[in-house]
Amino acid sequence: MDHINIKQLAEALNLSKSTVSRAFRDNSDIKADTKARILAKAKELNYQPNHYASNLREQKSRTIAIIVPELANNYFSQAIHGIERIARLHNYHILIYVTDDDYQKEIDFIRHLHNGRADGIIMSVSGEANNHNYLNRLGGKRLPLVFFDRVYEDIDTPRVVTNDYDSSFKATEHLIEQGCKKIAYLVVNKSLSIGKTRMQGYVDALEKHHIKFEDKYVIDCSNSYEENDVIIKDALKQLKPDGIFAAVERLAFATYYACFDLKMNIPKEVKVIGFSSLEIAPLLNPSLTTVTQPATEIGGQAAQLLFDMLEGGQSVNTIQEVVLKSKLFVRNSTSK
Amino acid sequence: MDHINIKQLAEALNLSKSTVSRAFRDNSDIKADTKARILAKAKELNYQPNHYASNLREQKSRTIAIIVPELANNYFSQAIHGIERIARLHNYHILIYVTDDDYQKEIDFIRHLHNGRADGIIMSVSGEANNHNYLNRLGGKRLPLVFFDRVYEDIDTPRVVTNDYDSSFKATEHLIEQGCKKIAYLVVNKSLSIGKTRMQGYVDALEKHHIKFEDKYVIDCSNSYEENDVIIKDALKQLKPDGIFAAVERLAFATYYACFDLKMNIPKEVKVIGFSSLEIAPLLNPSLTTVTQPATEIGGQAAQLLFDMLEGGQSVNTIQEVVLKSKLFVRNSTSK
DNA sequence: TTGTATGCGTTATCAA
DNA sequence: TTGATAACGCATACAA
Numbered sequence: 001m002d003h004i005n006i007k008q009l010a011e012a013l014n015l016s017k018s019t020v021s022r023a024f025r026d027n028s029d030i031k032a033d034t035k036a037r038i039l040a041k042a043k044e045l046n047y048q049p050n051h052y053a054s055n056l057r058e059q060k061s062r063t064i065a066i067i068v069p070e071l072a073n074n075y076f077s078q079a080i081h082g083i084e085r086i087a088r089l090h091n092y093h094i095l096i097y098v099t100d101d102d103y104q105k106e107i108d109f110i111r112h113l114h115n116g117r118a119d120g121i122i123m124s125v126s127g128e129a130n131n132h133n134y135l136n137r138l139g140g141k142r143l144p145l146v147f148f149d150r151v152y153e154d155i156d157t158p159r160v161v162t163n164d165y166d167s168s169f170k171a172t173e174h175l176i177e178q179g180c181k182k183i184a185y186l187v188v189n190k191s192l193s194i195g196k197t198r199m200q201g202y203v204d205a206l207e208k209h210h211i212k213f214e215d216k217y218v219i220d221c222s223n224s225y226e227e228n229d230v231i232i233k234d235a236l237k238q239l240k241p242d243g244i245f246a247a248v249e250r251l252a253f254a255t256y257y258a259c260f261d262l263k264m265n266i267p268k269e270v271k272v273i274g275f276s277s278l279e280i281a282p283l284l285n286p287s288l289t290t291v292t293q294p295a296t297e298i299g300g301q302a303a304q305l306l307f308d309m310l311e312g313g314q315s316v317n318t319i320q321e322v323v324l325k326s327k328l329f330v331r332n333s334t335s336k
Numbered sequence: 337m338d339h340i341n342i343k344q345l346a347e348a349l350n351l352s353k354s355t356v357s358r359a360f361r362d363n364s365d366i367k368a369d370t371k372a373r374i375l376a377k378a379k380e381l382n383y384q385p386n387h388y389a390s391n392l393r394e395q396k397s398r399t400i401a402i403i404v405p406e407l408a409n410n411y412f413s414q415a416i417h418g419i420e421r422i423a424r425l426h427n428y429h430i431l432i433y434v435t436d437d438d439y440q441k442e443i444d445f446i447r448h449l450h451n452g453r454a455d456g457i458i459m460s461v462s463g464e465a466n467n468h469n470y471l472n473r474l475g476g477k478r479l480p481l482v483f484f485d486r487v488y489e490d491i492d493t494p495r496v497v498t499n500d501y502d503s504s505f506k507a508t509e510h511l512i513e514q515g516c517k518k519i520a521y522l523v524v525n526k527s528l529s530i531g532k533t534r535m536q537g538y539v540d541a542l543e544k545h546h547i548k549f550e551d552k553y554v555i556d557c558s559n560s561y562e563e564n565d566v567i568i569k570d571a572l573k574q575l576k577p578d579g580i581f582a583a584v585e586r587l588a589f590a591t592y593y594a595c596f597d598l599k600m601n602i603p604k605e606v607k608v609i610g611f612s613s614l615e616i617a618p619l620l621n622p623s624l625t626t627v628t629q630p631a632t633e634i635g636g637q638a639a640q641l642l643f644d645m646l647e648g649g650q651s652v653n654t655i656q657e658v659v660l661k662s663k664l665f666v667r668n669s670t671s672k
Numbered sequence: 673t674t675g676t677a678t679g680c681g682t683t684a685t686c687a688a
Numbered sequence: 689t690t691g692a693t694a695a696c697g698c699a700t701a702c703a704a
Contacts, residue, residue, distance in 0.1 A: 084407060256616075353681090354691060391682090
């Protein structure tokens, strides 16, 4: 006996559909008395206005889509958490899409979302630096879009990022101050905006301290555990770096495993610093020096920007870029 | 010029809406030729059948709702990952709801979902052991529901769990074999099914090895970092346990922090074992002995059960319980 | 303040 | 094989 609709509810109350409908809309004219009666009966019969019918009528879904490269990842789950909190305040629901860093999936998701399923999109882009024209179609006009963390530079839409250049610069400088002279930079996709920006910080910090930048110290890793294990061990053995700067959390972990296998001591033989959102970094052996992004807040701000667009209309000039600060936590993996 | 609808597409092709509609449905009679023409034009004009209109018509949403107590948590993000993978295979979308362990939110979400927004629900329940009658309304008849991990015993619906009793028994036994005589059990909600089952394993293992169970060794923790820190430190100081069995990942971490502050050595002064999905448990200091649940697989199986219900209709007798095995990984935190 | 009628974009039934 | 039309459940313009 569930799934009662507005017509049945109206009949049960001897009212018309429209009157009943009004009871659920805040603005409409309706006698307080009848409204109360309707709401009471609705509760009794467990009536819920059909979401699809309402949204077909209103042409909005009160739903936002989140597109991320992966889910089982501290950073993204914290960011989604941040988005979810803000979305709930606005009574919006969230759909989750995972690209697995696959550019094609990203395109498919975006294209699909043009069917009205979501009112807006919050996305951290997949790794590939291809043609992003398919996104411009949404741009300002169509489906509101906000980037966070990983962005496409050539797409003009609001974004929330962290001060990656500065953080990278400081991270590298920190290694230098701890005595490192041969610092390797571990990155997954150096051509993507985020890998690129972080790399520039690394390069400039080296230069400032008169350490020659050498291309061979840029270690291009993949998304596979096994491959990275080989790549990193090779790098450790052949280049013998005294410092490792991991642009991505999992590469710092991979370095720990590699050093363990190679019986190399961190921090004595090689110091390690990494971008990471791991809350228990202090519990690692040795505790890991991290550049930590405020992931939850990043998500929250991204959601905020999206709601500015959604609720402000075109008239409002939405902020185009929010930059949040990462924080450097010095721990034992880089001690002298 | 986006957001073209079926009528416009039909006009552009000099066809009727119905013919165009048929091109997108696999079963209908339509000339291969015209179908190809329609699909080509649809792609050109970027037409996407409106999701809300379709679903209003078909009375199904190809969407499943996932309700979890929290998001920023290894276990749940892995489980969601598992669900997502299966859902995508079936071309379903996923909505995420977070209860923050708040029973009222859980009720609200469930009630709300009766509006047709989702075809089914996968849920790990909030901590409270109250009246769950609101769920029975969905039961077999209405919105298909699958539990995973944390379940309500009194609700009759398919579920995916792990062999918690056995794992707990073995975990406790492992501590005993390593020489522990005073083992504390750290739990968040001992009355909830999962805390209860795990506790029974602990109790029975003690009994088997002729260690008297004492109530004071059951340490009831909360969801707050600060509170747990106090609770655990008090327990360590007053009870002086030589073994800690954490029923929940974060309590193992809290124990690590507490021991660090109290300058207690793990495993010499106190051994620690915990349920945990942390992939880098080997990198902790000391590496953490864990009972690890196959989180991703649990999510996948839960999704599978839901699709069995969704696609099998009432006729099919769906499996009521899937039990997956956790695995004990012995590491340094429990070495002699 | 309430009721009637129309349309949101689809799909399915029926007729051509 | 294709076209006209009704219906899905709701919200609003307009009439009462």
